[in-house]
Amino acid sequence: MTTSPRPWKIPESVLVVIHTPALDVLLIRRADAETDFWQSVTGSKDVADEPLVLTAAREVAEETGILCGEGTPLASQLVDWQLRNVYEIYPRWRARYAPGVTHNTEHLFGLRVPERVVPTLDPREHTDWRWLPYREAADACFSPSNAEAILLLPEFAR
Incomplete structure (x- = not known):
């Protein structure tokens, strides 16, 4: 029995800033x-x-267990910010993409939840979580584009 090769990742993604009204x-x-x-x-x-x-x-849903798809109470709180970042894919992760793919287009979304919730993490993907005020969260981010998105939060959370 042979297994089919893993398909290449599509170089188009989303970044979702999950936040409270505060x-x-x-x-x-x-x-x-x-x-x-x-x-x-x-x-x-x-x-x-x-x-x-x-x-x-x-x-x-996959990364936090928070349901915000169509038909859920939070569906209307998932907002496309109509912004995108194009960035170079870190070399250590390029093998996941087709040969020659070096950049990804990331689309920014916000998800407002009524209060701090306890997420359910998949330990193969994430090992810990924390809630922080938005400026501290931006400072804690590894990715500059993620930090920039969080700093836009007051503008989009109105």
Whole structure:
């Protein structure tokens, strides 16, 4: 029995800043990084034509257990900020992408939850979580684009 090769990651992803009305932000720590790699929810499309809002809701559910897809009470709180970042993929993760792919397009979303919630993490992906006021959360992020997105939160949380 042969297994099919793992498909290449699609170089289009979402970043979802999960926050409370008080602008506290949920950060999760990556399991596959050597350093304190704190971040918001991120993830790539599963298929090229997957709508970005579905990618965002799926990744939030997979990484935190928070349900915000269509038909859930939080669906209206998942907001596409209509912003995107294009960044160079870290060399250690480029093997996940097709040969020659060096950049990713990341679409920014916000998800407002009514209060700080306890997430359910997949230990293969993330090892810890914490809520921080948004400026402290931005300072704690490993990724500069993630930090910049968090600093935009007051503008988009109105």
